[in-house]
Amino acid sequence: MREEKFVVIGAVAAGMSAASRFRRNKPGAEIWVVQKGEHVSYGSCGLPYFVSGLVKDIRGLVVYDATFFKQKRNINILTCHEAIQIDREAKVILARNLKHNNKVKLGYDKLAICTGAFPFKPELPGVELKNIFVIRTAEDGVVVRNFIDKEAPKAVAIIGAGPIGLEMAEAFAVRGLKVTVIKRPGSILQMFDEDMAGMVEEELKAKGVNLVKNAIIQGFDGDREGKVKAVVLADRRYEVDFVLLATGSKPDSRLAREAGLVVKANGVIAVDERMQTSNPDIYAAGDCVGQKHLVTGKDVYTPRGTTANKQGRIAGDNASGGEDVFEGIVGTLVSKIFDLTVARTGLSSNQAAAEGYNFVTSIIAHPDHSFTYPNPEPENITTKLIMDKKTGKLLGAQMIGKHKEMGVAKRIDIFATALQNRMTVDEINRLDLSYSPPYSPFYDNILIAAEVGLKKLRD
Amino acid sequence: MREEKFVVIGAVAAGMSAASRFRRNKPGAEIWVVQKGEHVSYGSCGLPYFVSGLVKDIRGLVVYDATFFKQKRNINILTCHEAIQIDREAKVILARNLKHNNKVKLGYDKLAICTGAFPFKPELPGVELKNIFVIRTAEDGVVVRNFIDKEAPKAVAIIGAGPIGLEMAEAFAVRGLKVTVIKRPGSILQMFDEDMAGMVEEELKAKGVNLVKNAIIQGFDGDREGKVKAVVLADRRYEVDFVLLATGSKPDSRLAREAGLVVKANGVIAVDERMQTSNPDIYAAGDCVGQKHLVTGKDVYTPRGTTANKQGRIAGDNASGGEDVFEGIVGTLVSKIFDLTVARTGLSSNQAAAEGYNFVTSIIAHPDHSFTYPNPEPENITTKLIMDKKTGKLLGAQMIGKHKEMGVAKRIDIFATALQNRMTVDEINRLDLSYSPPYSPFYDNILIAAEVGLKKLRD
Numbered sequence: 067m068r069e070e071k072f073v074v075i076g077a078v079a080a081g082m083s084a085a086s087r088f089r090r091n092k093p094g095a096e097i098w099v100v101q102k103g104e105h106v107s108y109g110s111c112g113l114p115y116f117v118s119g120l121v122k123d124i125r126g127l128v129v130y131d132a133t134f135f136k137q138k139r140n141i142n143i144l145t146c147h148e149a150i151q152i153d154r155e156a157k158v159i160l161a162r163n164l165k166h167n168n169k170v171k172l173g174y175d176k177l178a179i180c181t182g183a184f185p186f187k188p189e190l191p192g193v194e195l196k197n198i199f200v201i202r203t204a205e206d207g208v209v210v211r212n213f214i215d216k217e218a219p220k221a222v223a224i225i226g227a228g229p230i231g232l233e234m235a236e237a238f239a240v241r242g243l244k245v246t247v248i249k250r251p252g253s254i255l256q257m258f259d260e261d262m263a264g265m266v267e268e269e270l271k272a273k274g275v276n277l278v279k280n281a282i283i284q285g286f287d288g289d290r291e292g293k294v295k296a297v298v299l300a301d302r303r304y305e306v307d308f309v310l311l312a313t314g315s316k317p318d319s320r321l322a323r324e325a326g327l328v329v330k331a332n333g334v335i336a337v338d339e340r341m342q343t344s345n346p347d348i349y350a351a352g353d354c355v356g357q358k359h360l361v362t363g364k365d366v367y368t369p370r371g372t373t374a375n376k377q378g379r380i381a382g383d384n385a386s387g388g389e390d391v392f393e394g395i396v397g398t399l400v401s402k403i404f405d406l407t408v409a410r411t412g413l414s415s416n417q418a419a420a421e422g423y424n425f426v427t428s429i430i431a432h433p434d435h436s437f438t439y440p441n442p443e444p445e446n447i448t449t450k451l452i453m454d455k456k457t458g459k460l461l462g463a464q465m466i467g468k469h470k471e472m473g474v475a476k477r478i479d480i481f482a483t484a485l486q487n488r489m490t491v492d493e494i495n496r497l498d499l500s501y502s503p504p505y506s507p508f509y510d511n512i513l514i515a516a517e518v519g520l521k522k523l524r525d
Numbered sequence: 526m527r528e529e530k531f532v533v534i535g536a537v538a539a540g541m542s543a544a545s546r547f548r549r550n551k552p553g554a555e556i557w558v559v560q561k562g563e564h565v566s567y568g569s570c571g572l573p574y575f576v577s578g579l580v581k582d583i584r585g586l587v588v589y590d591a592t593f594f595k596q597k598r599n600i601n602i603l604t605c606h607e608a609i610q611i612d613r614e615a616k617v618i619l620a621r622n623l624k625h626n627n628k629v630k631l632g633y634d635k636l637a638i639c640t641g642a643f644p645f646k647p648e649l650p651g652v653e654l655k656n657i658f659v660i661r662t663a664e665d666g667v668v669v670r671n672f673i674d675k676e677a678p679k680a681v682a683i684i685g686a687g688p689i690g691l692e693m694a695e696a697f698a699v700r701g702l703k704v705t706v707i708k709r710p711g712s713i714l715q716m717f718d719e720d721m722a723g724m725v726e727e728e729l730k731a732k733g734v735n736l737v738k739n740a741i742i743q744g745f746d747g748d749r750e751g752k753v754k755a756v757v758l759a760d761r762r763y764e765v766d767f768v769l770l771a772t773g774s775k776p777d778s779r780l781a782r783e784a785g786l787v788v789k790a791n792g793v794i795a796v797d798e799r800m801q802t803s804n805p806d807i808y809a810a811g812d813c814v815g816q817k818h819l820v821t822g823k824d825v826y827t828p829r830g831t832t833a834n835k836q837g838r839i840a841g842d843n844a845s846g847g848e849d850v851f852e853g854i855v856g857t858l859v860s861k862i863f864d865l866t867v868a869r870t871g872l873s874s875n876q877a878a879a880e881g882y883n884f885v886t887s888i889i890a891h892p893d894h895s896f897t898y899p900n901p902e903p904e905n906i907t908t909k910l911i912m913d914k915k916t917g918k919l920l921g922a923q924m925i926g927k928h929k930e931m932g933v934a935k936r937i938d939i940f941a942t943a944l945q946n947r948m949t950v951d952e953i954n955r956l957d958l959s960y961s962p963p964y965s966p967f968y969d970n971i972l973i974a975a976e977v978g979l980k981k982l983r984d
Contacts, residue, residue, distance in 0.1 A: 079967075109967055111960065112962045116897075120899060121899065126897065126899075127897050129967065372960045376955065392955075396957045398958060398959045399959060401961055402963045402964075407963075411959070435931075437585070438570070438580055472931045472935060473930075475959050475961070475964035475965065476934075476936055476964070479956070479969075480935065480938050482956060482957055483943060486956055486957065487948070496852060496945075497942055498854045498855045499941060500870070500934050501570065501859065504866075505866070505934035508538075508588065508831075
């Protein structure tokens, strides 16, 4: 009897999770993964730390390499192979070997599409000039770092002010570059409330980053060699040696669409809770699909590596005969931006308003641990809650504190856990949280935020 | 019309929370608090850091002083007054002024007993010798620190190896003392599993603490001046300059018992969920009462400052006409012991066995954050789960990691939140937790522990 054949397109978070879970369930299966780039199973969230030089080698971002997967899990990975077609009738995928330019065919019994997302490039004059970079894949990171290492640029403009743009601002500042962040109209860090984002603006200023808000970019100017030399706004221009586009990402669903699979209006591949596409033999997971938001119950597109890992695992499980479902997300995020840790979960005020909630917010600043352990001295964490006025349930939380420990990142996870359990603010206020002076104030920030939130709910 | 009169016995965590909440609800009430000691509203969990010298002055442990309470909240505190009698017929308490030895009477409409606990002293020959100390109140802390400052002792024996004993071992080591910890038969840190406690034993050894296990203490030897000079075991003796008894605490319910209130067999004052005693005008809260354990549904005695704060607030609320209940605890605890952070919540294996659960455990060691942010290098956190085999629910969790940040303390709080929501390990495995390289591995320790736990549950 022929062993079952599982093919995966994409070898980063979702893809390798799918392949690994399939292997665990079916020890005898034949598993192939095709990957456009050279590197597999890497942590792209570490790219800012590779560009800054903290991580010396790009292999320092790789969790497991192709040799590991072959030797330990008997998973075959074809790197530098781009999947170019899915023939769902013949159950074959076609891939192009990007090094030798030949084509290979891989038959499958079950297929998982984990093509991820691609960086969104605004349609602006000059956007195709040289030295306008994006940062998404390991290969992108190598390009940017090599450019800095070899060309010794002095000034960079980052287009966009989301977490990736601002983490890269820090990386470039570490490299000694003059950094200009150019943001179209609207708040920076849009998934945060404006008052919280304002704290990050202060930090950027304090660290010498030139933040240009409300910018309407006309385009990019190049020199005779076709290299970008300026970002052009309506009323001024910024001379730069290179540009980083950090303007978001779009799900890479082209292959799926061309294969006739159902793709949603926002570009994500349609999947059910089991990560199954409209074709029962084809699964999809990661940044090319959407998620259900557990607070609103609605579909969203919130690409995250953690979600990709979980979805990939579930796709691999179901493809190999399992019965598992991906229930959804609450939109948790943490980012180190210079000396701040910024974190959020659930709905922001804008999101809550857009969803029609009758909500109230509360905000507190409170020390991260007790003054009875002054080593180091406590520093304030600002905590904002968004709460449903009718039910008293938490809708979302945001925290900003000094980057020095995990007090912000792990506390936001407590709120994320609360959201996932649909807790009311009153219930959060009753949590039996740990206390010892080095780790918490007498009443933890979580509990004080809930207490103050309760007062707001009662007002 | 006469204003309502609220009297509170005890001015630390529970007492001041009760008085403050009563004031918020009844702005016109007359509020009196009697406190045996000189200091009020202090953080006794900071005492190790006062003894070590990190906190310079005992006032450094005080959250708010009596002047603050008088001026800002119009709460009258009688310090150095020991409540000696409750006359529940006349609704009067009698207190002795410990400085002038006169007696005062305070009439009440509502009374809250927040007498806390007293250190348990084993009945051993010589236990009343000089320089055998306990550490519970601010005054105890002053006595111990003054002794070290003035007498320059060289060697100390700590009797008992719970969190307080081991935190004090660190404090004494910081002061340059030779520290011997003497533990009766049984594991150190009994609320932890033995394998976890073993990691702490290693740390104590590494830091030069002499840990004597399975000790049967015969008594204490004194010199001619009645000062302790040795701890005597069956087969050997330890010469010391002083001794700290860290052998647990007992609820201080004497006043309540003498007033005819119902006191339970384990010595706690009987209260309902509203913190009301058997007398409807008398409430009790804090270390003199018990708690319901939310995992087992049974009554326990797990004194904690955080619980005292919450119970005090609820007692003050109900005493002033509110309707609030204290639902219970999950037994969360964190402690810094030299360079380790040790934390736990829920049931230990021993507790789960004693309660008759059919349980399995899992244990992992995993880095606290991603290798793609090597500043500092990640260090392992050990995570142990105790799980109900039948329901798949989490019963308890324990974590030990290096003390350098809040990665252990706040992660145990995620498990505590999970317990309070009666989550299964499968549900925990689906949590949408934050990820960024400085703060978490790709799969957070929580998720990996849950994943490994699930495998154990299925075995």
